[in-house]
Amino acid sequence: MSSPEIPFANYQYEIYLRGSMMNQRPRRPLDWQRLEEQAAATLARGPWGYIAGGAGRGDTMRANQAAFDRWALSPRMLRDVAQRSTARTVLGTPLPAPVLLAPIGVQTLAHPDGELATARASARTGVPLVTSSASSFTFEEIAEASGDTPRWYQLYWPKDRTIATSFIRRAEAAGYSALVVTLDTWLLGWRPMDLDEGFLPFLWGEGNVNYLQDPAFRALLAAPPEEDMQAAIGQFAFQFSNPAVTWEDLAFLRETTELPIVLKGILRADDARLAAEHGVDGVIVSNHGGRQVDGAIGALAALPEVVDAVGDRLEVLFDSGIRGGSDALKALALGARAVLLGRPYMWGLATGGEDGVVDVVRSLLAELDLAMALTGHRTIDDVDRSALVATP
Template identity: 45%
Template sequence: MTSGSAVLATDPLTLADVEDRARAVLAPEVYDFVAGGSGGESTLNANRSAFDRCHLVPRVLSGVDTADTRTTLLGVPASMPVAVAPMAFHSLVHPDGEPAVSRAAAAAGVPFTAATLASCPLDELASAGGDLFLQLYWLRDRARTEWLIGEAERLGARALILTVDVPFMGRRLRDLRNGFAVPAHAAPVNLADGQRGGGQSVGGHAASVIDPTLSWSDVDRVRRRTRLPLVLKGVLDPADARRAVDLGVDGLVVSNHGGRQLDGAVPSLLALPAIRDEVGDACEVLLDSGVRSGTDVLRALALGASGVLLGRPVLWGLASGGEQGVTGVLELLRSELEVSMALAGAPNVAAAGWLGVRWGSGAYGREES
């Protein structure tokens, strides 16, 4: 597709429109579980403000009529520098759940990350035909943790993404007010029998299964245990990034978990440049938390990201349109990115990394609710 044709009307026009459609069909407590953050949601909102304050400096006269969004992520070819973020319990928002999302991701040419708390068996996700990453929670049940790593290897997953910012769940006030518990049809079926949390609150269940003592020596152990590319998700401090690289980690996700863990944590976009400066080219640096448009992807690239993970908008697509809804979200993001890159004078992903950025002082756009 040329960038010229990409500016034509699409349906939906924006990812915010997809969220509106999802909100209209979801039960309020399910919408809140997905949309919400922890505490006063200051980090959730700051993630968006950071993107709004980040101004790109376009290059002109570069003769760019089309932009090539293709890249590789953790050694995997991708149609754009985007992968689906790990998110628990897809079946909460649509009966087709994770298989629909993994098929849409495969068709769009982007990696899909299966969550430890997925509501569908992992081997069903491996058969979607696309590239699979597996997100790992460090479980109290060490045998199950070991089983998950073995499954990732057996199923041909292309990377293991160890989440390091969840010793336990942040206080999600919306869920507490709603008395939210994951219904049986969305249970985390990849956990051992008896550990799937029937009727428990999400936070209570997480506390019962996730081991809060995860530390650097465990990362070292996982590094020695598997030859899969290993990624730490939830790093915000350059000193932690350095330590990860020194242990032989292949990638980092600069992330505050979409504002769902430490309320008050720095927006990922603001944390990104110092982390890229610290690690240089020693590992891949991905970013998530607040990406809502192709321009946001371009902002992250300009600040040194290798690519981004996309979270909630994928679930909004699933909720409002099943597999097709997710396809719509990924296609929209890709065409927005293509237009933004071409307008910025960046013919490819490498060139996007050289764009200048200026920081404004205020928030101008729509704040996430």
Template identity: 60%
Template sequence: MGCTVAGQFAAYQNEIYLQGLAGNVPPFTTDPEGLEASARERLGPGPFWYVAGAAGGGATARANREAFDDWRIVPRMLTNATERHLGTSLLGTDLPAPVLLAPVGVQSILHPDGELATARAAAESGVPFVLSTAASHTIEEVAEAAGDAARWFQLYWPNDPDVAASILDRARRAGYRVLVVTLDTWTLAWRPHDLDRSYLPFLRGVGTAIPFSDPAFRAGLAASPEEDLPMAILRWVQLFTGTDKSWDQLAFLREHWDGPIVLKGIQHVDDARKAVDAGMDGIVVSNHGGRQVDGAVGSLEVLPEIADAVGEQVEVLFDSGIRSGADIVKALALGAKAVLVGRPFAYGLAHGGQVGVRHVLRSLLADFDLTLGLSGHRSPAELNREALRRR
């Protein structure tokens, strides 16, 4: 059984309205599109488009959002949904809601506190934050900021096995329990918004805190990052990109990680089955928010067939396109056990650090709580395809 919470998240709506009696309004907009527009005004073009941009002409990013419009919720009445229980159990951990914060890297381009602020905000709500290998702060620093909250770690798999093993060992010793391995970003896609500005944060030393603090990585350098920053950056970029892996190499992960392993970037049923055959514990149906392959299927388009194929054998998570409570309802009804949210919390971070992430997370969870109840459901476990109709 998952955690039991009744009305905990929807209460944020009442809080906002009651604050209005004192002449107060929310610190930032509750509208996802408005939040993105406001973030664009606050950030420089480089940082904003690094988050908001997509591969090629953006067709996949658009497909992600359009796929949600292909499904409509069919509300049910008189279902006694006043009391709702949003909790779930995921990979052995009880969560207050089926929502996680996705592994967004280089967060210091959005706010100086970066991942520290995000970890603290996530901990306040009990929602896991998946720390990216491309973080602006070290594994240990973010673990300390997260306190007793659930910790997940995302691996961009370096080409050097000693460095990979060292990073995994550090994450394990720092209390990260679940490993998320991103498969779809072994090299960067063609991203015009970044290319037109010649903007790649890693080449500026951003998003390198984890390798630069890693003993195995530092041991392979002729000079430390403090002594020769450009050479350290170049070495990390060489290890970070350019080499695809194969299915038989997953055994390396099992050798160096004793907790649950989740493969992120699955878009094909056969790949989902291979993940099961390889003994993986979970998959994330994801196309990296449309940032890697232009002209690809929307992530939600392939979720149902993947969930049907492997949902009884492995935990199926989903990301790419979540913006609202209705989006979460649809993804869960189509077979996801939980969803990961990326760009919305990044825009919140740009607005106010921890306060901004907290506001976005509370808004999204309140929207989900209310949409779940108003559509006639008392818990995520009640959602299935009968809750939806395809256009």
């Protein structure tokens, strides 16, 4: 992890020096489009479709990218940026930069080490991982792999509250410091890439280990999963999420834990105001990376309205569409307290395991540091909407 004396931007000099002095080229492309292509060539069609696919025709995924194109950074000159800081504390979690690794399930589809590799990369870079309920390893195993680096836990709200309570208690015991509740996946979106392959890993027991090993979940089974896996998977499919949950049910979470509660999937100002009224601590503006509703608004396009509505009452974070440091800076300039990086670190995981994730994260941090400096900002807290101009 970079220290204040060694800016993240210096990563580029490491690369140049290795190339010039030792004739060593980067192990993976640093251009995210080429890295994505390499990951696609590495994986079979089923796993790749699960990682890369979106809902319907993919219009929401394209809208996420187009929303970034509607804003341009506006550099300012002759400002002292020799000493810089990207550090920020978000919901009590100190961050070396306002970046977290988004919750992504079933990471063993990309690499055998899955979330353990990502957690080790988190420990090496200092960028926290938000662990998914649908991980291929248990919350506890992932926490151990991430060491002393802060980590958050993401909950898919199950139908039975005893399972939700058990999951939250396990996360607390494993040292997770915030609870992220995903709101936009009560039902799976229409995902043609997965449907074309008939590919849903949970149905053969991949990505549901946290359920299969949970005491509250196992108490609902007539026989343990080791004796009747198909019945256990059927119970998992029934319990995975609860489309009957409403705003009033948030009181249960607040009564269950003292961890900061963050709602992921907010895209409207009125929903953000309801979140504030119901006592949560933060929201994540996100459309699930375009995987749920086709034809939805680009997440960045929704961000300013949410910030204006509740930014003085809640921590507002951003997810869906971040591809590089300049993207991250645009979201931060529009008021996000932090951003979540999603698919790009999965491309790194697919092409290089733990080292691949580290390379992607260090590249993002370096570009964010450079973009901040080259637009005339010494600290991330100096960045605001004056750093942007709207494009035609």
